[in-house]
Amino acid sequence: MLADVVIVGAGPVGATLALALADSDLDVVVLDARAAGDTLRGDRSLALSHGARLILERVGVWSALAATADAVTPITRIDISQAGGFGAMQLAAEEQGVPALGYVVSYRALQAALDAALARSGIALRHRTTVSAVGGTPAYAAVTLDNAESEPVLARLAAVADGTGASVAGIARRRHDYGQVAVIAKVWSARPHAGLAYERFTPEGPMALLPEGDHYGLVWTATPERAKALLAEDDDAFLGELARRFANRSGGFAKVGERRSFPLAMEYAAVPASARCIVVGNAAQTLHPVAGQGFNLGLRDAWELAQILVDTPSEAIGNRAMLARYIAARRTDRLAGIALTHGLVGIFGNDLPLASWPRGLALTLLGAVPAAKRAFARAMLFGLR
Numbered sequence: 001m002l003a004d005v006v007i008v009g010a011g012p013v014g015a016t017l018a019l020a021l022a023d024s025d026l027d028v029v030v031l032d033a034r035a036a037g038d039t040l041r042g043d044r045s046l047a048l049s050h051g052a053r054l055i056l057e058r059v060g061v062w063s064a065l066a067a068t069a070d071a072v073t074p075i076t077r078i079d080i081s082q083a084g085g086f087g088a089m090q091l092a093a094e095e096q097g098v099p100a101l102g103y104v105v106s107y108r109a110l111q112a113a114l115d116a117a118l119a120r121s122g123i124a125l126r127h128r129t130t131v132s133a134v135g136g137t138p139a140y141a142a143v144t145l146d147n148a149e150s151e152p153v154l155a156r157l158a159a160v161a162d163g164t165g166a167s168v169a170g171i172a173r174r175r176h177d178y179g180q181v182a183v184i185a186k187v188w189s190a191r192p193h194a195g196l197a198y199e200r201f202t203p204e205g206p207m208a209l210l211p212e213g214d215h216y217g218l219v220w221t222a223t224p225e226r227a228k229a230l231l232a233e234d235d236d237a238f239l240g241e242l243a244r245r246f247a248n249r250s251g252g253f254a255k256v257g258e259r260r261s262f263p264l265a266m267e268y269a270a271v272p273a274s275a276r277c278i279v280v281g282n283a284a285q286t287l288h289p290v291a292g293q294g295f296n297l298g299l300r301d302a303w304e305l306a307q308i309l310v311d312t313p314s315e316a317i318g319n320r321a322m323l324a325r326y327i328a329a330r331r332t333d334r335l336a337g338i339a340l341t342h343g344l345v346g347i348f349g350n351d352l353p354l355a356s357w358p359r360g361l362a363l364t365l366l367g368a369v370p371a372a373k374r375a376f377a378r379a380m381l382f383g384l385r
């Protein structure tokens, strides 16, 4: 049997795509390696833009998510600064005419809300189904399953949202290793966060404090050697250094939870499609967390793909014209998100001699010139088109 669309991966992006197609006449099958009720990424927090919230509202999961205790923390102000240079900028929600600049959302709670909505939607979702390869013919996509006894799943289009795109052949990827590591931890500040997030650019790399429930989620970029030392330090030494790094902008810290680290790299598909296949979400682009763009781009991939699918006659789904339409529709937003993130790391993340003046200038300009500040804020809120 030939489905219209097979979605590989029901993580936040794949599940959003499936829900955006729930009211269409399309025959959609969703496959995920997870067992029902499992979450892939335990306690990770996601940075959501205002535009991403609108997408989650449209697919009917935002209100359940917002009603879950501690699942959503609004960011009402962002303080952007750099160590040892001029210039700092504050973005405030009220200036932008939105209720919040963004939200910090629990991956686990979001996945639970999406899973519940998928179960209600009646969409065919096969759990514990691991995909080993996505291929096919010019006429259809064939998705091979890990379990050799299972028949491949055939569809006009395979939409791959497995977080890596590892199972798809024929998509050229570009990778940039930043040679840096992100140290992440929960930290409790001496005073309540009141929705204020911090982004600080230091000679070692960018750092962020994102308000989350009663604490902050810390992302601290460092060299691998430095990260090792940060993980080994006792809590007091770690918190003292953190406060110095932030030049006490946040009023000091009282407690830190478990510290973990992961290597930082950017990887993206130059063209996010191959015959009868489109990659979306992290499978299409995995970005440095500095600008909080990655997950938001992924949700916009899912939303725009769904709009194109419902607008395409069934027999044309997955053909070259449809793939070309999707690639063109996502081109500007994807490349701008990738460039913005990479540019921020490049401009602000290096300890180049004499670079602190232009860094400060860029920040000062963003803060002082209303049009530039608005454009920057809009890019953070809604992405670029």
Ligand SMILES: Cc1cc2nc3c(=O)[nH]c(=O)nc-3n(C[C@H](O)[C@H](O)[C@H](O)COP(=O)(O)OP(=O)(O)OC[C@H]3O[C@@H](n4cnc5c(N)ncnc54)[C@H](O)[C@@H]3O)c2cc1C
Pocket (backbone or CB within 6 Å): 008, 009, 010, 011, 012, 013, 014, 031, 032, 033, 034, 040, 041, 044, 045, 046, 047, 048, 129, 130, 131, 132, 161, 162, 163, 164, 167, 262, 280, 281, 282, 283, 289, 292, 294, 295, 296, 298
């Ligand atoms: C180490 C790390 C840290 C991050 N930290 C942050 C952060 O702090 N803030 C932030 O906003 N973003 C962060 N991100 C990015 C964020 O996690 C992603 O943007 C988001 O998870 C992307 O969602 P997704 O649905 O594309 O992929 P995923 O969340 O990876 O979901 C993929 C889904 O596909 C399924 N799957 C995978 N392989 C297969 C297969 N072969 N067959 C069938 N199913 C499969 C999985 O079970 C899962 O349900 C981080 C990413 C990484 C890698």
